[in-house]
Amino acid sequence: MSNFVSVTREGGVAVVTIDNPPVNALSFHVREPLMQALVLLRDEPDVAAIVIACAGRTFVAGADITEFGKPVQQPDLRAIIAVLETIAKPTVAAIHGTALGGGLELALGCHFRVADTGARLGLPEVKLGLLPGGGGTVRLPRLVGPLKALNMIVSGTPIDAAEALAAGLVDAVFDGDLVAQAVRFASEMVTGGEPFTPVCDRNDRLAGADLAAFDKQAAELAKKARGLEAPIACAQSVRNAITLPFDEALAVERELFVKLVGGDQSRAQRHLFFAEREAAKIPGKDIVRRRIARVGVIGAGTMGGGIAMAFANGGYPVTLLETSREALERGLATIEKNYAVSVARGSLSEDAKRQRLDLFKGSTDYGDLADCDLIIEAVFEEMAVKREVFGRLDAVAKSRAILATNTSYLDVNEIAASTSRPQDVVGMHFFSPANVMKLLEIVRAERTAPDALATAVELARRIGKVPVVVGVCHGFVGNRMLAARGSESEALLLEGATPQQIDQVFTDFGWPMGPFQMGDLAGLDIGWRNRKARGQTAAIADTLCEQGHFGQKTGSGFYRYENGSRTPAPNPEVEALIRDKAAEKGIAPRAIGTEEIIERTLYPMINEGAKILEEKIAARASDIDVVWVNGYGFPVGKGGPMFWAGLEGGDKIIGRLDHWHERTGKDIFRVAPLLRQMAASGSWEDVAS
Numbered sequence: 001m002s003n004f005v006s007v008t009r010e011g012g013v014a015v016v017t018i019d020n021p022p023v024n025a026l027s028f029h030v031r032e033p034l035m036q037a038l039v040l041l042r043d044e045p046d047v048a049a050i051v052i053a054c055a056g057r058t059f060v061a062g063a064d065i066t067e068f069g070k071p072v073q074q075p076d077l078r079a080i081i082a083v084l085e086t087i088a089k090p091t092v093a094a095i096h097g098t099a100l101g102g103g104l105e106l107a108l109g110c111h112f113r114v115a116d117t118g119a120r121l122g123l124p125e126v127k128l129g130l131l132p133g134g135g136g137t138v139r140l141p142r143l144v145g146p147l148k149a150l151n152m153i154v155s156g157t158p159i160d161a162a163e164a165l166a167a168g169l170v171d172a173v174f175d176g177d178l179v180a181q182a183v184r185f186a187s188e189m190v191t192g193g194e195p196f197t198p199v200c201d202r203n204d205r206l207a208g209a210d211l212a213a214f215d216k217q218a219a220e221l222a223k224k225a226r227g228l229e230a231p232i233a234c235a236q237s238v239r240n241a242i243t244l245p246f247d248e249a250l251a252v253e254r255e256l257f258v259k260l261v262g263g264d265q266s267r268a269q270r271h272l273f274f275a276e277r278e279a280a281k282i283p284g285k286d287i288v289r290r291r292i293a294r295v296g297v298i299g300a301g302t303m304g305g306g307i308a309m310a311f312a313n314g315g316y317p318v319t320l321l322e323t324s325r326e327a328l329e330r331g332l333a334t335i336e337k338n339y340a341v342s343v344a345r346g347s348l349s350e351d352a353k354r355q356r357l358d359l360f361k362g363s364t365d366y367g368d369l370a371d372c373d374l375i376i377e378a379v380f381e382e383m384a385v386k387r388e389v390f391g392r393l394d395a396v397a398k399s400r401a402i403l404a405t406n407t408s409y410l411d412v413n414e415i416a417a418s419t420s421r422p423q424d425v426v427g428m429h430f431f432s433p434a435n436v437m438k439l440l441e442i443v444r445a446e447r448t449a450p451d452a453l454a455t456a457v458e459l460a461r462r463i464g465k466v467p468v469v470v471g472v473c474h475g476f477v478g479n480r481m482l483a484a485r486g487s488e489s490e491a492l493l494l495e496g497a498t499p500q501q502i503d504q505v506f507t508d509f510g511w512p513m514g515p516f517q518m519g520d521l522a523g524l525d526i527g528w529r530n531r532k533a534r535g536q537t538a539a540i541a542d543t544l545c546e547q548g549h550f551g552q553k554t555g556s557g558f559y560r561y562e563n564g565s566r567t568p569a570p571n572p573e574v575e576a577l578i579r580d581k582a583a584e585k586g587i588a589p590r591a592i593g594t595e596e597i598i599e600r601t602l603y604p605m606i607n608e609g610a611k612i613l614e615e616k617i618a619a620r621a622s623d624i625d626v627v628w629v630n631g632y633g634f635p636v637g638k639g640g641p642m643f644w645a646g647l648e649g650g651d652k653i654i655g656r657l658d659h660w661h662e663r664t665g666k667d668i669f670r671v672a673p674l675l676r677q678m679a680a681s682g683s684w685e686d687v688a689s
């Protein structure tokens with residue numbers, strides 16, 4: 001019928017197969033022949049039932065995201081589902097891989113859904129700043145009940161086939177040849193003569209809905225939305241499914257979808273979707289990756305332990321090396337405790353915990369790293385220590401093993417030079433807690449071999465990380481830009497702002513926390529050590545550290561944390577310290593507004609990002625966005641610092657940076673030429689290639 005949709009017959013059952021690699025997105029070139037096929041089959045007397053299936057690795061993974069923001073070409077998905085629901089013979093969706101977004105909505109247009117045991121089903125539109133716009137918010141609650149639908153739609157997290165069966169989302173789960181089983185299921189529905197009702201007409205799960213419980217749950221979810229519009233719209237639309245007639249609820253869903261898809265937040269989140277996939281692409285498609293069967297991790301502290309867990313979670317056997325038996329036992333015990341917490345929370349089964357722990361082999365002997373294909377060091381952040389470790393690795397590691405450093409600041413070229421095989425050395429900069437945080441900066445040193453780099457990137461994806469390739473400079477992309485933000489945060493305190501005020505501006509912007517809360521959480525001693533190594537100072541943070549106030553771990557930092565609490569409380573001693581330091585420097589405190597805080601903390605970050613692009617430390621502006629969203633909590637609804645710069649306006653940013661440069665003479669405000677070019681052309685893509 002077309003290259004993208006074909007129809008075959010199995011007796012009286014017609015099988016419509018969508019074949020639009022890689023993920024069978026519902027592009028216009030799929031929708032058009034799909035609609036034609038359904039109309040034909042609906043009216044064909046010899047066809048008693050219809051199965052919709054997909055070729056390739058997955059069922060339909062959603063609408064074609066690249067079409068958003070362009071005029072809609074008819075038939076749209078809603079029109080296709082409307083036709084499906086007029087078909088007076090059993091229709092069955094045969095789901096393998098993932099049925100996501102518009103894909104699941106298409107399946108909800110069928111009378112029945114059957115799934116492969118490995119299938120996953122969900123409505124992840126919220127992650128793109130949207131709500132399901134093909135009837136998902138009004139049909140899903142009719143099958144699984146409003147509360148379950150609310151959770152699925154607001155979280156965007158797919159469920160597996162077993163859960164879908166238990167919830168009533170699918171009617172059967174099969175092992176083996178799914179299409180053959182779906183055909184048999186469809187035939188049974190014909191011969192069994194059981195009544196079948198389109199999902200839009202099934203109201204029994206809604207009839208007894210407890211609206212008060214729904215509203216309570218929705219209010220809790222709304223609290224977590226942090227300024228994002230989509231989760232709120234999702235909840236509202238599911239509520240409409242309970243309170244409004246089907247057609248009215250569907251019409252409001254459409255209105256909300258149109259509003260969101262044209263808004264900045266969804267544009268930002270769609271930008272991030274493609275940016276993450278782009279960041280994992282490196283030139284040289286045909287590079288043969290090295291085989292990684294076993295990973296070695298040196299150092300069983302917080303970072304090393306987290307890295308080791310990240311690999312074990314991805315199914316890799318790990319050799320964990322420490323200098324002493326005690327340190328090793330301590331590290332392994334912490335790992336076991338972390339997994340036990342996951343079991344207690346219900347996010348890991350006891351079996352899976354055991355399987356993961358079985359992947360660990362502890363050692364205090366460098367010789368035990370000889371069978372590792374990748375070895376990552378997470379030892380003390382000091383060049384002499386790193387060089388010594390790499391010298392020892394050089395002696396024991398097998399030929400072509402990848403030797404990686406987890407340094408967050410140090411020169412990877414210098415580390416590589418301490419081995420006889422700099423081509424095998426890369427940076428793999430994990431973020432703490434390494435078993436949780438998604439971002440992985442993969443540092444390409446001057447002599448890193450292309451296949452070593454490509455292997456590190458692919459491995460990162462395999463263990464569920466978001467890799468971004470960066471070049472060598474102090475702090476790479478993330479920490480270098482963080483330094484630009486941090487120095488002004490402290491200057492603002494001396495001029496009259498409070499930590500609470502600055503942090504509030506950040507959380508209002510959409511960050512999970514502000515710079516001072518983050519410093520307290522990470523440990524103020526980390527930045528202190530780094531400043532000392534570079535001969536830099538920060539009057540207030542340095543004094544706090546000298547007095548032993550490192551943040552949460554010592555019970556006080558910029559805030560107080562009483563009795564082990566993690567909730568920051570204002571710290572009058574810090575306020576006094578700020579006043580004293582300001583007086584020492586002859587600074588008279590003044591009132592500081594929100595705009596100024598944003599201009600002096602976030603604009604320099606963008607400026608630094610432009611310098612990073614000029615120096616080719618990052619390949620694309622969108623790579624920088626991926627770093628900041630996944631590693632530092634930059635609000636997803638703003639798309640990352642470089643995307644947000646476009647929304648804010650290059651000219652406005654430059655004007656204010658020039659102003660602050662004139663006033664302070666500070667280098668962080670000296671406008672990068674690339675930022676001026678971006679302001680003139682309106683896009684980073686035009687200037688940073």
Ligand code: 3H9
Nearest residue numbers: 023025061062063064065066100101102124132133134277
């Ligand atoms: C929606 O459905 C709205 C409706 O409610 C309303 C309509 C009216 N479109 O991720 P991968 C590309 S919103 C276009 O690396 P994996 C992707 O860019 C949609 N392209 O593979 C990549 O391209 P490239 C709701 C898409 O195996 C390639 O496919 N659905 C789409 O790691 C491979 O992707 C979603 O949000 C798309 N929908 O993961 C699901 N999806 O090779 C989004 C993927 O050029 N997709 N591409 O870089 C996913 O979550 C993952 O792609 C999936 C596969 C889990 C399916």
